[in-house]
Amino acid sequence: MQANLAGYTIKRLGAAALLLLLVLSFTFFFIHLAPGDPTYLTQDPRLGPEDRDALRRIYGLDRPLATQYLAWMRAVLLEGDWGTSFVHLRPAVTVVAERVPATLLLTGVALSLQFGLGLILGVVAARRRDSPTDHLLRLGSLVLYSLPIFWMGLMALTLFSHRWSLFPAGHMASVDAATMSPGARLLDLLHHLTLPVLVLVLGGAGVVARFTRNSLLEVLGQDYIRTARAKGLSEVRVIWIHAMKNAATPLVQLLGLSLPFLLSSSLVVEVVFSWPGLGRLTYDSILARDYPVILAATALAGVLVIAGNFLADMVHAAIDPRVRQ
């Protein structure tokens, strides 16, 4: 068993590494997608054609594309050099890395709640199939799924922050956070976290609930479930232990697929709620045309998704032994 798990891990790591390479390569081709060459530094109209040529030579842009590609990959992978941010005047990597924890916090909490809530709701809907509760849940999840997230955020802000001053209107901590005790600071953080997470969770939980419901219904029709019930096992055990294990596979796939969407949504939510994370950084950088940071952030977003998928695969292997062969 142990050997199998290790083997599977290595296999997934290899796949993840390959995907990483592909993701980074795509980012490179992005840079060169812009019409003209990425001499974005030539925004200054005072630069004449000779100056631009000189710049091109300095940045190695007159070399064949393959050479540039290899040089770039080497710089990125081996030296971790993504260039310097125009706005922050610091290495792009540093700027991006600083913002990642905030996004991880937001998306991590949102993801857990999404799946937790979605699972529970899905089970409820499956058990009371075709009842009013079931229909209500399905309709609800459809509506929530169709709402634009940024609009939900705006509505939430208006209602809970503006009209009824229940929650702060943005950012990660209050202005006087430094003067608070650690306990109070934690509470303050949670206070600020509530609305953005709420917005993220509502949209996603519906999808998870629907999926769980359908998946569970399929599984519940199988024979071994009837066997388990006939054996006298309590309903809770039947559903949660036996049925869920088999419904887990598509759920893990759902988790993997929902990660990019979650990151995209968090970008918007971060902008609306002024949450200092990766998404907001990307948005600000786009407004400021800060290309090194834009590229680093985009690639990092891809990396995060790959990492998330890897973790999901590991969890899946832990739950379902069949996968490890």
Place this chain on the structure above:
Amino acid sequence: MALIGVALLAPLLAPFPPEEQYDPVAGRYLPPLSSRTAIQLRSGAWLLAESVGPADGGLAIERQGQTEIIPAADLANPDLETASVQKFFLLGTDKYGRDLWSRIVFGARISLTIGLLATAIALVLGTVVGGLAAMAGGWIDILLMRLVDALLMFPRLFLILALAAIIGPRLWVVILVLGLTGWMSVSRLIRAEILSLRDVDYVLAARSLGLHPVLVFTRHMLPAALSPVLVDMSLRVGAVILIEAALSFLGQGVQPPTPSWGNVIADGADSLGSAWWVATFPGLAICLTVMAFNLLADGLRDRLDPHRFETR
């Protein structure tokens, strides 16, 4: 359910009201269901008045609490009887006095066009790639699928924003980018379908007759493969509309003054406390439209699935 979906879509296609700017000063942020009397001046500009009455040599209008007299010479329509028109603002007006209802309807046209075009692009690309992978098999298949997996790893919004920033937020760029980032799931579906169809009788017959593979693909296999794709398509249109709205909201999509639901919401976001209607109604419009497409997908799915197992 499919019928509900289609019924919801139809009214959105009525693009009748023009996108006029009535009196930016007096018409600012009028609440929903307000109506005013509008008078057009010779210069083309409009004045919105609470009430209008005749006066010496012109019209006396009451506007923003003050009474003004407009000489007949300044009016676009010198006939005092018909010079004033009653304007009814169903959903109120925005910051510049533009009717919100018209903007939303216009925005519907734009958003739907973008959604359908982008989805069409994704469909074509996905079919080509998926079909190629399935028909060719072997290492081409593996390579293409790994490519698809890698691309699926990128959060779409990051990609789109980055591209919009580099190339510039023009309309055709938006459509193109939305299509280019959405074809992956289509290709997966097509590939799965084609793979299952490869060994079906009529296909084998066609190939043994010497029919060129591309023809085999388009004439025989595609029609059968399309049904799950249609379901995915309608879901996709909904998703694209959501993304386009987010893009416009962030300022990288459709640019003002062209109305797109996203940028109307952005306009209204600053004044949510007072003029809440500007941001609220477009959001509801988006929600309804996306719901319609999702319902359409559900309906299609229900109708197509049992069909496929029937013997004709």
